[in-house]
Amino acid sequence: MDSKSLFAKAQTLMPGGVNSPLRACKYVHAEPVFIQNARGAHLFDVDGREYVDYVFSWGPQLLGHQDPAVSEAAHKAIDLGSSYGAPCFGEIALAEKITELIPSMEMMRMVSSGTEATMSALRLARGYTGRKKFVKFIGNYHGHADAFLAAAGSAAATVPGTPGVPEEVTSHTLLAQYNDLDAVKAHFETDGEDIACVIVEPVAGNMGLVLPKDGFLQGLRDLCTQYGALLIFDEVITGFRVSPGGAQQRFDITPDLTTLGKIIGGGFPVGCYGGKREIMEHMAPVGTVFQAGTLSGNPVAMAAGLATLNRLADCDYDALEARTKALTDGLAEIMAEKGKPVTVNRIASAFTMYFSNKPVTNMIESGQADGETFATYWQQMLAQGIYLAPAGFECAFTSFAHTDEDFEKTLEAARKVEF
Numbered sequence: 001m002d003s004k005s006l007f008a009k010a011q012t013l014m015p016g017g018v019n020s021p022l023r024a025c026k027y028v029h030a031e032p033v034f035i036q037n038a039r040g041a042h043l044f045d046v047d048g049r050e051y052v053d054y055v056f057s058w059g060p061q062l063l064g065h066q067d068p069a070v071s072e073a074a075h076k077a078i079d080l081g082s083s084y085g086a087p088c089f090g091e092i093a094l095a096e097k098i099t100e101l102i103p104s105m106e107m108m109r110m111v112s113s114g115t116e117a118t119m120s121a122l123r124l125a126r127g128y129t130g131r132k133k134f135v136k137f138i139g140n141y142h143g144h145a146d147a148f149l150a151a152a153g154s155a156a157a158t159v160p161g162t163p164g165v166p167e168e169v170t171s172h173t174l175l176a177q178y179n180d181l182d183a184v185k186a187h188f189e190t191d192g193e194d195i196a197c198v199i200v201e202p203v204a205g206n207m208g209l210v211l212p213k214d215g216f217l218q219g220l221r222d223l224c225t226q227y228g229a230l231l232i233f234d235e236v237i238t239g240f241r242v243s244p245g246g247a248q249q250r251f252d253i254t255p256d257l258t259t260l261g262k263i264i265g266g267g268f269p270v271g272c273y274g275g276k277r278e279i280m281e282h283m284a285p286v287g288t289v290f291q292a293g294t295l296s297g298n299p300v301a302m303a304a305g306l307a308t309l310n311r312l313a314d315c316d317y318d319a320l321e322a323r324t325k326a327l328t329d330g331l332a333e334i335m336a337e338k339g340k341p342v343t344v345n346r347i348a349s350a351f352t353m354y355f356s357n358k359p360v361t362n363m364i365e366s367g368q369a370d371g372e373t374f375a376t377y378w379q380q381m382l383a384q385g386i387y388l389a390p391a392g393f394e395c396a397f398t399s400f401a402h403t404d405e406d407f408e409k410t411l412e413a414a415r416k417v418e419f
């Protein structure tokens, strides 16, 4: 069956034909292609077409698809049984590796998705501090747990409100614009006694890529310390991507809790939250804050995640960053020549090209970028074999598997786009 027929059938079985909304490609006025397989930096669809991938399963596949060491580790693990619901060595091995790379995560809990990680970290912060409120940034996305669905980014930004989430639940969610330290200060001045935590994407990746301004993360750290609130870095995207030790290493700020996902499962469903021992020991069964999971610490995900982190140790982050910069400089030059100036936000192997001639530092400015021009660009790039996230407010990811030919093909395709 071809993509068109599969999508027609899928729509009879799943809302919008998909298991996660953005995949439906609604925001670029297109239908999705169905993927048959993936290797290295390339995707292959059921229609026999090949694409240079810049989505990589929304981030996890930093090594590219089917990295031999990761695949071998996963296959070996499957041969030993795919799930036990009992402790296994792989959980320790991955936890030890994570704590070595991110020392602020002295203790951690494995879960099965980023959503579970952030939801559990919030519960822990509330349980630990005995406070209800928390600060979240407009346009940051922390998964789809109720409390976070107030002015969330990514696909959640595209639905008008979020029916199904009672106001009472989000009434404890205090909002601030990203990069606006004064707004956070104002919340602390009004509600400081009641604020359990500030949760932030240390580099925002769900309103397009937005970098923290100088002093923003340190300012959050200082405010949390001053008011006895916890600082949670949601590193589901940035962890092991913006540097081997995540955003906290790159910006030299130590959060109290960190949430991880994506990369630490090597493409298998996984998430993790962790931080200071003294805080983590409030989790059951040592403490009284409850959280559990049948598939938590799944041996296949642990093995693939460990193999991924081991492989990343041999990868040259600086070289990939330099190559990614060259790619984005090239794209910006091409768009400028076409009379479509762009603003590129970029860090390490992630970037967003906004069709806007203004800096993008928060959700308001991200929303001012021209989504229709992006849709035109996206459609023509796809037709030429370049697979980008199907919304202007998402990141593009490069990987250690991309070759110079892949980047050249991307630039060549961009040159041929007509607006």
Ligand code: PLP
Binding pocket: 058, 113, 114, 115, 116, 118, 141, 142, 143, 144, 201, 205, 206, 234, 235, 236, 237, 261, 262, 271
């Ligand atoms: N946090 C951030 C920063 C994310 O980007 C995402 C997903 O993209 C999540 C949390 C939720 O992760 P998951 O989709 O695995 O539930």
